[in-house]
Amino acid sequence: MPINQADAFIEFALHAGVLRFGEFKTKAGRLSPYFFNAGLFHDGQRLGQLAGFYARKLQAANAAQTLGFDMLFGPAYKGITLAACTAVALAEAGHNIHFAYNRKEAKDHGEGGLIVGANLSGRVMIIDDVISAGTSVGESVALIKAHGAEVAGVLIALDRQERSGTAAEVGDYSALEDVQQRYGVPVHAIACLDDLIGYLERREDPELSRWRAPLAAYRERYGCTRARKR
Numbered sequence: 001m002p003i004n005q006a007d008a009f010i011e012f013a014l015h016a017g018v019l020r021f022g023e024f025k026t027k028a029g030r031l032s033p034y035f036f037n038a039g040l041f042h043d044g045q046r047l048g049q050l051a052g053f054y055a056r057k058l059q060a061a062n063a064a065q066t067l068g069f070d071m072l073f074g075p076a077y078k079g080i081t082l083a084a085c086t087a088v089a090l091a092e093a094g095h096n097i098h099f100a101y102n103r104k105e106a107k108d109h110g111e112g113g114l115i116v117g118a119n120l121s122g123r124v125m126i127i128d129d130v131i132s133a134g135t136s137v138g139e140s141v142a143l144i145k146a147h148g149a150e151v152a153g154v155l156i157a158l159d160r161q162e163r164s165g166t167a168a169e170v171g172d173y174s175a176l177e178d179v180q181q182r183y184g185v186p187v188h189a190i191a192c193l194d195d196l197i198g199y200l201e202r203r204e205d206p207e208l209s210r211w212r213a214p215l216a217a218y219r220e221r222y223g224c225t226r227a228r229k230r
Contacts, residue, residue, distance in 0.1 A: 022112035038129035055089035070122030123152035159189035
């Protein structure tokens with residue numbers, strides 16, 4: 001049985017087929033033994049459960065005073081659904097807050113502009129699925145600041161805890177660390193690669209346990225040691 005939120009999330013993602021093991025080529029050309037695709041949370045029940053994980057992570061960070069926020073922002077496109085459903089989950093937990101999201105292209109009729117939803121104000125929490133190159137975060141930070149608001153931080157589903165670069169050339173920092181250093185904002189994740197490896201180590205399922213060694217080897221080759229201390 002899951003003993004914490006990270007384990008519960010990993011188990012949920014595995015059962016939903018969103019987290020899979022095998023041999024997958026990443027955008028950086030690396031052969032990864034696992035793959036996470038939040039776009040596969042595509043039915044109402046799973047999306048509602050996913051929102052609950054985001055909401056609980058935000059509430060826990062708020063309670064620990066490591067994160068304070070006034071509203072949510074979802075970067076187009078995956079972040080739009082994530083921010084909206086997280087706002088619903090927070091409201092169900094007694095915290096009714098506003099949310100907004102951006103268009104990829106500005107609308108020149110009707111209400112116009114790039115932002116849809118509430119006006120960006122106060123401390124804004126960015127909600128997304130993962131951080132790859134950090135491009136989406138940079139665009140979101142610029143938009144939020146352009147509207148006179150402050151970026152409270154970023155919350156993602158999974159931190160791969162791996163250094164940037166390619167299969168042949170590995171950088172010094174992870175994409176998550178790069179975002180934190182470049183924009184000076186905290187980044188939180190519901191679960192990370194260390195959580196996934198720990199989950200497999202505590203399970204006696206032969207089908208799952210055979211992936212312990214490949215994941216450990218992948219972390220050894222591409223993992224960011226500083227990120228493991230989070």
